Amino acid sequence: MSDGLYKIGEVASVLGTSVRTIRYYEEESLISPIRTGKGTRLYSASHLQRLKAILHLTRNGFALETIGNIASIREQCATGSESSRRLSRLFDETLAGLERQIQALAALKQEMQSAREIILTCRDCQRPPSTQGCPDCLVRQRRDEIPLLNLVWDEGIAPTS
Secondary structure, eight states, X not given: OBTTXXXXXXXXXXXXXXXXXXXXXXXXXXXXXEEOTTOOEEEOHHHHHXXXXXXXXXXXXXXXXXXXXXXXXXXXXXXXXXXXXXXXXXXXXXXXXXXXXXXXXXXHHHHHHHHHHHHHTTTTOOSOSSTTTOTXXXXXXXXXXXXXXXXXXXXXXXXXX
């Protein structure tokens, strides 16, 4: 680090990411580093804060397109009022999408908990885990009700290695 500026490798190390990821964000116009006369990328504390925000969102499943939209709205607007309206609308849409994801994940969590409970009933079973070995298995019986069990119990469609 010199003069409060960081080279790309230092930034990657500080943020726990790769140089390639930072370059990709630059390619996607999410960040614009300072360039020396010889082309070395340099990053200020403000760049690091922006990269932290980008990484935070990407690590939580946000698409780069959404991040790019958030990052570019203010500079596209003529007034703070217009910027506020557009960002507010985008955040409302994003929040609605997050709520849908939260509900879907809650349903998946419940399904996985139910599947786990059923699988635990097999804990002391000494029979072969197959249609012939255990025709009355609770895992088999509950497959229609708990779709995840279809990965545990199949009717002869074994995965290949």
